[in-house]
Amino acid sequence: MIRFVSLRLLTYVILAFVATSFAYLLAASLMHPEEVLYPPIATQPIPPATAQMYLDVRNVNPDTPLFERYATWLGGLIRGDLGVTTGTNKSMVPVVQELATRIPISLRLVVLGTVIGTVLGVLVGMVSAVRRNSIGDRVSTFLAFVLLSLPTPVVILIVQQTNQGVMDLTGWGLPAINPINPLLAPGSWESISYQIKALVMPTIVLALFAAASYSRYMKVTTLDVLGSDYLRTARAKGLTRGRAMTKHGLRMALIPMGQYFAFAVGAAFTGSLFVELMFNWQGIGRFAVSSIGMADVNGTAGVVLYTAILTLLSATFADFLQGVLDPRIR
Amino acid sequence: MTNPSDMRGTDEAAQLQAHSDPAENPVIASVLNDPSLSEQDLPQGDARAIESMGRSELLRRRFLRNRSAQIGMVVFALLVLLAIFAPMFYQYGPFERDLRNALSGPSAYHWFGVNERGLDIFARTMQGLRISLVIGLGTAVLTSFLSVVVGIVAGFVSSKGRWGALADGALVNLINLFLVIPSLLLLMLFSPVLQQRSWLWMIPLLALFAWMLTARVLRAMTQQLVRTEYVEAAKFMGVHPVVTMTRHILPNIASWIIIDTTLGVSGAILGETGLSFIGFGIQYPQVSLGTVLQDYNISAPYTWIPPAAVLAALVISINLMGEALRDALDPTSGASRL
Numbered sequence: 291m292i293r294f295v296s297l298r299l300l301t302y303v304i305l306a307f308v309a310t311s312f313a314y315l316l317a318a319s320l321m322h323p324e325e326v327l328y329p330p331i332a333t334q335p336i337p338p339a340t341a342q343m344y345l346d347v348r349n350v351n352p353d354t355p356l357f358e359r360y361a362t363w364l365g366g367l368i369r370g371d372l373g374v375t376t377g378t379n380k381s382m383v384p385v386v387q388e389l390a391t392r393i394p395i396s397l398r399l400v401v402l403g404t405v406i407g408t409v410l411g412v413l414v415g416m417v418s419a420v421r422r423n424s425i426g427d428r429v430s431t432f433l434a435f436v437l438l439s440l441p442t443p444v445v446i447l448i449v450q451q452t453n454q455g456v457m458d459l460t461g462w463g464l465p466a467i468n469p470i471n472p473l474l475a476p477g478s479w480e481s482i483s484y485q486i487k488a489l490v491m492p493t494i495v496l497a498l499f500a501a502a503s504y505s506r507y508m509k510v511t512t513l514d515v516l517g518s519d520y521l522r523t524a525r526a527k528g529l530t531r532g533r534a535m536t537k538h539g540l541r542m543a544l545i546p547m548g549q550y551f552a553f554a555v556g557a558a559f560t561g562s563l564f565v566e567l568m569f570n571w572q573g574i575g576r577f578a579v580s581s582i583g584m585a586d587v588n589g590t591a592g593v594v595l596y597t598a599i600l601t602l603l604s605a606t607f608a609d610f611l612q613g614v615l616d617p618r619i620r
Numbered sequence: 621m622t623n624p625s626d627m628r629g630t631d632e633a634a635q636l637q638a639h640s641d642p643a644e645n646p647v648i649a650s651v652l653n654d655p656s657l658s659e660q661d662l663p664q665g666d667a668r669a670i671e672s673m674g675r676s677e678l679l680r681r682r683f684l685r686n687r688s689a690q691i692g693m694v695v696f697a698l699l700v701l702l703a704i705f706a707p708m709f710y711q712y713g714p715f716e717r718d719l720r721n722a723l724s725g726p727s728a729y730h731w732f733g734v735n736e737r738g739l740d741i742f743a744r745t746m747q748g749l750r751i752s753l754v755i756g757l758g759t760a761v762l763t764s765f766l767s768v769v770v771g772i773v774a775g776f777v778s779s780k781g782r783w784g785a786l787a788d789g790a791l792v793n794l795i796n797l798f799l800v801i802p803s804l805l806l807l808m809l810f811s812p813v814l815q816q817r818s819w820l821w822m823i824p825l826l827a828l829f830a831w832m833l834t835a836r837v838l839r840a841m842t843q844q845l846v847r848t849e850y851v852e853a854a855k856f857m858g859v860h861p862v863v864t865m866t867r868h869i870l871p872n873i874a875s876w877i878i879i880d881t882t883l884g885v886s887g888a889i890l891g892e893t894g895l896s897f898i899g900f901g902i903q904y905p906q907v908s909l910g911t912v913l914q915d916y917n918i919s920a921p922y923t924w925i926p927p928a929a930v931l932a933a934l935v936i937s938i939n940l941m942g943e944a945l946r947d948a949l950d951p952t953s954g955a956s957r958l
Contacts, residue, residue: 305797309797309800309802312801313801313806316810320810435943436932436936438939439886439935440928440932441893441913442894443897443910443913443916444928444932447913447918447924447928451921466918553799559802563898564897567898578808579898579899579900590805593802598800598801601800601802
């Protein structure tokens with residue numbers, strides 16, 4: 291078990307490292323922050339030495355070979371330093387600091403959305419497989435089908451428009467933008483309740499997507515399990531249908547699901563990017579969009595590192611879950 | 621002599637053949653040459669037609685009988701016709717401004733209304749539908765091609781000695797690497813650079829980040845097929861590996877590829893729309909459904925509901941056809957009765 295997990299972990303770490311390096315090299319070769327740092331309309335000519343220092347301190351000097359910049363970045367990575375923001379963002383905030391303020395905002399979305407969506411999807415998928423062709427099964431299958439055919443922005447728009455309609459009718463609604471109300475005193479009950487209310491709609495969107503895809507997979511695996519011999523044996527020895535399903539069936543049906551979990555977290559990151567943009571949350575997704583838009587090489591590499599670590603952790607967690615569920619691996 | 625309980629010797633078999641050979645046996649020859657007993661006289665009933673039905677005919681019937689396939693095909697055909705003809709006769713172009721009517725609802729002149737910037741939503745939606753259709757179809761075909769090449773090669777070489785296993789391992793790790801890479805971020809990196817050349821660059825770009833899961837499935841299927849007797853036989857007869865792959869392996873996994881290509885169209889459209897929505901997809905001289913959605917205004921629902929509905933109809937119709945195709949090709953599903 292430990293050998294299995296550690297071997298997998300090693301592969302994931304290597305993959306994450308290669309992916310991040312690849313992303314850094316791509317970002318550094320495709321983006322040209324030096325073009326936006328000194329626009330040609332500067333009123334006075336800038337001494338070349340100043341310009342060089344300006345670029346060197348941000349590690350984006352095009353005169354330095356690409357691999358030397360990469361080596362500098364790697365050296366910083368080992369010390370836990372991801373460089374400073376570049377591009378049109380001239381404030382030179384350390385990327386680590388920027389990520390540290392933004393990760394909690396994004397992570398609560400991703401974690402809440404994935405966990406609620408997974409639980410909901412597993413339950414719906416199992417029930418609709420056991421009660422096949424019932425009204426509930428047809429409705430949930432149809433809803434999952436429609437939901438998976440819609441792009442994330444459209445689902446967000448539907449949720450926001452519904453909220454707006456309710457607000458127009460009753461005068462009470464959830465806050466549509468911003469996770470925090472800056473007008474309320476931090477730490478007060480109003481501020482906390484506002485934060486909770488602001489979390490509802492984004493979480494609904496992410497959970498819906500996770501639940502839709504999970505319920506479809508779960509239905510397939512549960513249908514496989516339902517026809518198996520051991521479940522018939524469990525029924526034959528006198529267990530009720532529900533007990534046999536929860537004690538023997540659920541576990542086996544969940545084993546193939548473990549592998550989907552890693553993808554679900556990646557999908558939740560993509561979903562949270564749209565959510566953050568459209569609900570105006572200052573999280574990682576918004577940072578990713580803005581740093582690519584501003585030709586911020588270090589910021590982009592930092593975001594890629596974050597997503598690689600997120601995928602790595604969720605993949606390890608999926609393996610761990612599989613090890614716990616599946617007695618054949620242990 | 622396939623029947624093991626048949627204990628007759630070889631001379632008896634030769635005798636039997638002599639009896640049934642029309643050249644040797646005059647009775648059989650006369651029956652075969654008799655024009656009155658030819659096939660025309662057989663009853664033209666259903667039983668005969670079913671007996672001679674080929675696989676493709678069977679699949680076609682199963683597919684066409686499916687109600688959701690019918691709906692999907694009709695909606696898809698309608699949307700394709702709209703995408704082709706609507707921009708030809710509609711009086712506004714996607715970038716023509718009518719600022720006097722900015723942010724006004726659907727009317728006889730502006731069928732879907734006008735957005736905040738004075739742009740006609742119907743014209744933009746139809747133009748976007750064109751682009752999204754081209755990108756969806758192109759990406760799906762290219763994705764399938766990539767995944768077929770990688771999947772079949774990886775599955776085929778995995779059983780061919782040490783070097784084969786090594787090559788297979790490298791390809792599997794390549795697949796895993798592409799799965800780990802946050803594809804949306806890399807698309808956002810590449811897309812603006814390539815969009816400056818041509819909007820068609822979107823097709824290879826999307827395909828590059830979409831082939832992995834199919835390739836994984838095709839690899840597993842190929843690995844099973846490589847162990848079958850007929851592939852072994854082909855190998856011992858000295859058939860070239862490329863011929864084996866195209867002649868014996870490809871037809872066996874074709875059904876999966878067809879399903880996956882169909883569902884890939886909708887996946888590509890969703891990806892392109894999302895990318896365009898955040899501003900990293902289709903750029904100015906062109907317009908996509910994602911760019912149209914970008915101009916949403918919550919206080920004026922007509923700015924986003926029409927393009928969203930067209931997009932949903934497009935993706936749902938393609939998915940309906942894909943699922944019906946899967947049902948038709950899968951013998952264990954309910955559709956397998958004639």
